[in-house]
Each structure stands twice: as structure tokens, then as C-alpha cells.
Amino acid sequence: MSQREESTLKWVAWLCSDALAHILESLLPLSAPGHSPSDIDDISDEELFRLAREGSKFKLPSTAICTNNISRVTEHTVLKSAQDMEDDTDYPSEALVLQLVAQQTSIPVPRVRRLLKAEDGTPYIAMEHIPGHQLSFVWPTLSWFGRIRVAFRMHSYVRQLRKIKHPRSAIPGPMGVPGEGGRICPSPLFGPVVFRGPFATYSELTGFFNERLARLLQSGSTSPLDTLAFDDSQPLVLTHQDLNPRNFIVGDDGHLWLVDWAWAGFYPPWFEFVAMRRQAGNEEDVTGKKNPDWDAIIPFVCGWFFEQARWIAHISKALYWA
Structure with missing residues (x-):
């Protein structure tokens, strides 16, 4: 099987799983979560x-x-x-x-x-x-069926985030208030210098990565894969960028809550895929345990963006530079 045929087959599998997730959501919708009352209104x-x-x-x-x-x-x-x-x-x-x-x-x-x-x-x-409790604590106790249910729920969350419409959707990076320009962007895709920008437009974000590619090409430490440009073929969407088991709370109410939105912002859809893979590695560093089942569900949750992940990995040296 050629690489193109394999890629096509994987995308077909993704589209089928996405359709199945949509059907299951329609047939088995979750009730709205309950919220506790504010108990700090009278506290300074x-x-x-x-x-x-x-x-x-x-x-x-x-x-x-x-x-x-x-x-x-x-x-x-x-x-x-x-x-x-x-x-x-x-x-x-x-x-x-x-x-x-x-x-x-x-x-x-x-x-x-x-x-x-x-x-x-x-x-x-x-x-x-x-x-x-955090999903990192609950995950080892789940059956394979329970883990699949969690994967479908996370898939739904990512799909819903990508449908959000907002005036800030055209500005890369964190949310801001009306009339405010771009904010400094936190992302694991920026390499060891986690904060970059601000970027006023999508083209400025694209330009940052392509400029790093150009500098890498000039240095001579490159390969044919590095000549591909930054993928900005899809619109910016809201991404969480820190989807790891610590940031999902299995609530006492039965809902799967998503917390820690500090790194969330508007980025290309494939940022969620790369960020989730990198944060999975961070989770292993924190807990000292490997989680191959978690790694396996990432393409299902975020979509199939291995080519973009390889591109970022190939220019990683240039992301160390100031």
C-alpha cells in the first residue's frame, strides 16, 4: 500500500468514526451538568x-x-x-x-x-x-468499553470547540476583549520557548513558522521534508491545547468536565492533535507511567494530523532560537 493510499484509508476511518460519534451523541445525549450555587458573594x-x-x-x-x-x-x-x-x-x-x-x-x-x-x-x-477525581486517577480503573466512551466524549468536545464562532476567531492566540489586539500566545508547539507573539493575523502566525523554516534551510541542517510550508489551509478554531488526563474531571455527577483552559486559543485545527500528543508525554513525566491506550485515542479525538506533527518535529531545532 502506498503512502497516499494509507493516508486516504486513515482519513476515511476518521470520517466514519466522526459520523459514528455524531450518531451516538444524537441517540444518547447527556443531560446538562448541574452547577453549584455561588458561595462567595458575601466574601471580600x-x-x-x-x-x-x-x-x-x-x-x-x-x-x-x-x-x-x-x-x-x-x-x-x-x-x-x-x-x-x-x-x-x-x-x-x-x-x-x-x-x-x-x-x-x-x-x-x-x-x-x-x-x-x-x-x-x-x-x-x-x-x-x-x-x-481527575481522569488520570480514574482511567486505570476503566474497562476498555469505559475508555472508548471517554474517547467518544472527548471527540465530541473537540468537534464542538471547532464550531465556535466569535469575533476573535480571526486573531491567533488567547481570547481577548472587543477591540483588543493579539495577545502573547502560549503553546507547546512553539518549542521550549513556550510563549510567542502576539500575532495580529493568521498570516503573521504562518509567517513566524515559515521564517523559522527559512532560517533552518539557510543553516544547512535540513531534509526534504522541511521544505513543506506551515499548514494554514484550514481556518483558526478554538483549541484547548492541554488535553491530558489531569485536565478532565470525572465528576461525582457522572459528567466528564474539562478544566484548565489557560492555554486555550484560536489556532489551526492540527494544533490540538500535536499539543495532545506532547502533553501526553508530559503526563508520563509527571506520573512516571506510560499510557499507550491514551496515545492510541488521540487521532480519534483530534483528527489525523501526523504529517503536520512530523513537520513541526523537523523544524524543532529552529524553535529553540530566540
Whole structure:
């Protein structure tokens, strides 16, 4: 079988699985998730920061990992430091994305309670606490059928994100407020220098990667694969960029919640595929365990973008450069 025939066969398999996922969603729709009431309306910002600093009687699950920037301040609320690179922002991108996803999709996400700033100017988000356990803890206990169900649910989430319409859809990178230009972009695809930009247009994002390719070609350390250009053949879509088992919460209510939208933004669809594969490696580093079943579902969840992943891998040397 030729490479072209193999690629065609894989795309046909993807389209069939996508159709099956759509049918299953229609036949077995999930009920809307319930949200806990806000319990911080009468609590000041200063008191919330004190509870985060000194600790409250409410704790995150003992099984929780990589939650060092999150504090559970009340029964139904957590406080999280925003990760925006703009020091003066009043509207953290993660909060804006959570509100957008809640409005335009059925993906279970925490509700934003309040935006606040610490004395040093660091922005924080007070958001709904989701009772449950991270999928990284639950995944080993699932049967093969249970894992397939999770894969179909994640597939649905990615498809819904790609359908979101917003005025910011034409600007690469994190969400912003109306009239605001591009924001500094966090992405695992940028290599070891995780933050790049800002990019005002899609063509500027394309230009950044193609300029890296050109510099790599000039250095002489290249191969025929490197001569392919950055794939901007599809419109920018909303991507999460950190789909790993730690960021899915198997809720006590039975829903699969998606959290930690700090790196979310508008990028080419294939960014989700490459980012999910790279974050799977990060998950292995954190837990010390390999998860081949998780790796296997990534093409089903995000689509078949191995060629784009190879392209990024081939220009990776150039992404180390300032």
C-alpha cells in the first residue's frame, strides 16, 4: 500500500468514526451538568486571598496532581492564578474562554464566579469547584468499553470547540476583549520557548513558522521534508491545547468536565492533535507511567494530523532560537 493510499484509508476511518460519534451523541445525549450555587458573594477579595494563603477547611481531593496554583477557598469555589503574560490585563483569557465555551457548547466547564487581583497585580479567577477525581486517577480503573466512551466524549468536545464562532476567531492566540489586539500566545508547539507573539493575523502566525523554516534551510541542517510550508489551509478554531488526563474531571455527577483552559486559543485545527500528543508525554513525566491506550485515542479525538506533527518535529531545532 502506498503512502497516499494509507493516508486516504486513515482519513476515511476518521470520517466514519466522526459520523459514528455524531450518531451516538444524537441517540444518547447527556443531560446538562448541574452547577453549584455561588458561595462567595458575601466574601471580600481580601478574605478569599487570606483563605487561599492560610488554607481553608475545604481541600482538593488527596489524589489531585499538578494543582499547585489552585486553592479551594470554600465548599463550592476555588481560586486560581491566571497565566496570562500581559501583566495589566483585567480579563484573563481563561475566564473569557470558560464563558464562551459555556455559552456555545454543551461541554461541562466550571462557572466563573469573580475576577480579582492580588496586591502585586497578579490576576486571579474565582471559579466553581467540581467535585470528582481527575481522569488520570480514574482511567486505570476503566474497562476498555469505559475508555472508548471517554474517547467518544472527548471527540465530541473537540468537534464542538471547532464550531465556535466569535469575533476573535480571526486573531491567533488567547481570547481577548472587543477591540483588543493579539495577545502573547502560549503553546507547546512553539518549542521550549513556550510563549510567542502576539500575532495580529493568521498570516503573521504562518509567517513566524515559515521564517523559522527559512532560517533552518539557510543553516544547512535540513531534509526534504522541511521544505513543506506551515499548514494554514484550514481556518483558526478554538483549541484547548492541554488535553491530558489531569485536565478532565470525572465528576461525582457522572459528567466528564474539562478544566484548565489557560492555554486555550484560536489556532489551526492540527494544533490540538500535536499539543495532545506532547502533553501526553508530559503526563508520563509527571506520573512516571506510560499510557499507550491514551496515545492510541488521540487521532480519534483530534483528527489525523501526523504529517503536520512530523513537520513541526523537523523544524524543532529552529524553535529553540530566540
